[in-house]
Amino acid sequence: MPHWFKDMLVVTYEELVPTYFSYNTLKTALGRAAIRGYGMKRVMHGGNGRQLLVDFDTLPNNVKAAIGDPRKSGHPLEHFYKTDVDAIEFYTNYTFDDNSYIKDDAQERYITNASVLRATILLKAAREQERLNKNGSLMGIMKTLAEDATSFNKILKAKYEIEHSLPENHRRFSDVLRKFINEGYPGLIHGNHKNDNASIANERLISLLNNMFADKVMKPTATEVFRQYDGFLSGYVEIINNDTAEIYDPKEFRKISKSFVLQYLNEWEHKAATHSVRSGDRQKEMSKFKTPHSLEHPKFAGSIISIDDRQPPFEYAKGFRMWFYNAIDLGSEAFTTWVYGKTKEGIILDFYRQMIRNYHEWGLNIPAELECESSLNSSFKNTFLKEGNLFQHVRIEANNARGKRIEAYYRPLRYGLEKKREGWLARPFAMSESNQSGGAQIPMIPYNELAEGCLLDIQTWNNMPHSIHKDKTRWEVFLENQNPNLKPTNYKAFLKDLGYKTETSCNVGIIKFNNREWLLGDNGEIYLGEKLINLMKEIEGRGVEVYWLDDNNGEVIKALVYQGDQLICEALPKPKYNRAKIEQTDKDVAAREIMSSYVATIEGFRKSQKKTLDSVTIIDNIPVTLNNKFQIKSLQPDAVKNDNTGEIMPEPNEEEWDLNNIKTSVNTPLKDRF
Secondary structure: OOEEEOOEEEEEHHHHOOOOOOHHHHHHHHHHHHHHOOOOOEEEOOEOOEOOEEEHHHOOHHHHHHHOOHHHHOOHHHHOOOOOHHHHHHHHHOEOOOOOEOOHHHHHHHHHHHHHHHHHHHHHHHHHHHHHHOOOOOOOHHHHHHHHHHHHHHHHHHHHOOOOOOOOOHHHHHHHHHHHHHHOHHHHOOOOOOOOHHHHHHHHHHHHHHHHHOOOOOOOOHHHHHHHHHHHHHOOOOOEOOOOOOEOOHHHOOOOOHHHHHHHHOOHHHHHHHHHHHOOOHHHHHHHHOOOOOOOOOOOEOOEEEEEEEOOOOOOEOOEOOEEEEEEEOOOOEEEEEEEEOOOOOHHHHHHHHHHHHHHHOOOOOOOEEEEEOOOOHHHOOOOOOOOOOOOEEEEEOOOHHHOOHHHHHHHHHHHHHHHOOOOOOOOOOOOHHHOOOOOOOOOOOHHHHHHHHHHHHHHHHOOEOOOOOOOEHHHHHHHOEOOOOOOOOHHHOHHHHOEEEEEEEEOOEEEEOOEEEEEEEOOEEOOHHHHHHHHHHHEOOEEEEEEEEOOOOOEEEEEEEEOOEEEEEEEEOOOOOOOHHHOOHHHHHHHHHHHHHHHHHHHHHHHHHHOOOOOOOOOOOOOOOOOOOOOHHHOOOOOOOOOOOOOOOOOOHHHOOHHHOOOHHHOOOHHHO
16 A cells, blocks of 8 residues: 655555565666656665655556555545544543642643554454455565654644654554553554656646536536536636646647547546536535435434534524524434523533533433534634543534434424414515415514514424324433433533633642632542642642533533643532431431541541651851941940949858858848847
């Protein structure tokens, strides 16, 4: 299989010998081309650890056709690459020994690298099988895989706005790939030009005719194209390629007939391109050229939902209609999410938040797959709508009405339920006479009344019979037939992008936000012991950001604690229990035990730290002044008034003192004192 080498498509010796050439014929052809300057071009000599590489474009046509040109179907890795949703699950939930999470940018790098390596493993198997089928050698495959992975970064950056960080050196790349195969996700954590001149001329001619016909401004007919081409050959018309600035030379083209132009421009392979450029109606173009899929109805609820916006056919003011954004579960046909407003701006984030609230309230996991339109959703394809985050699979349809199943349900909603309500607006050019306007004046419906009517229609719709399980309503099928393979909602993968943000701090193991106190933990468990102490070492006394989302009753569903881009832990409600022991239930007792253990963990750590301290005395003789040149007289000792010195008393002789016979005046009789 050809691969990329320095922006050039090349093939190896093993891919050519012995399937297409013998050793001698290949050597002769390459030597002859080197002398003549044309023919099969050698890109790299073999030997001394190098592979013999030959320019794919210089191979004979039959050899190229047999090998296959990967450029016609994209980069080799594109056939196998997709975001590894299991890698997202692993890296967003991975914690180190101290219970800390991987930072967001590192998570993105690991997920991208793992996805590319998954695709490389599949490409490796396909490439090995291809060589074995052609009795070729398996030597050098790892080097071609490394080169393909390096060149694939251009595709990743253009299509997904990401890049992998895998090594370009093929030996180091091989080491990383083998380690990934052996260890899995943890292993990534730590850091000839065509010889047929007639064919060439014919292809250039047809290409020129197609380029002339594809003028979407003038939209010439095939007859006009023939007239312009004839004038081009005669020198009256000049044709310039806008992309390459090439001025076409009439001498390179031959005289043709009008029927030749009509024949080629009407062939499907040419119309598929030219009509796509000329068409001003994408939906009509797709109906003519895009083959529709035939899809079976999903068996389970929760497998896939389809979402789109719509304007119910009513006006609340002259020329103004309200906007709805809805989600319908395709397995049950029930509407599961709905939001509305006077404009579409800002409605999309409210829609996804409301979806999470609804599914949380019903005790259900988020659906596995989403299909949606591009205009409002494309800006989120690299955040919460990236596959594996909020949904396991995401399909964003760009201006393709047939690609969203919800469109088919809007028609029966419009003509089956809404048509019965006052103020219903008919389509100006409805095909059915019964759906055309009757000419009567249509009243305006007050906004709040209109919203209530639309919600009643959704309620009625969900309580109507299911199209397959006719003995059950759509809502009953939705609740009773959930897909058993749905994954739990992974809040850590999307809450930072979709939730609300509150800046707060942690004090004595308590975080305050949303008028409540919260404790530290993770995965729904309040941490105690060493786990709690490790968390407090990270954030105690420091500022943190809490990303959270509330339910339909205003209660917090999930709250995650971050410091910058680093996920630290989960914030969990501080337990409360009844003050009066006689009124305490089992729930109160459990709450008291948790709170007591939480406090004891912090107090125990504080006391153990206190015992490590030793008492010290600090004598500080550091002078605070440079010198004592400045003095205030009144602060000095009194001056000596005369020269007489005081009398010096002799030191007492301790031997003359009888310490046992010292008496105070209190012990002397009164008569002896006078």
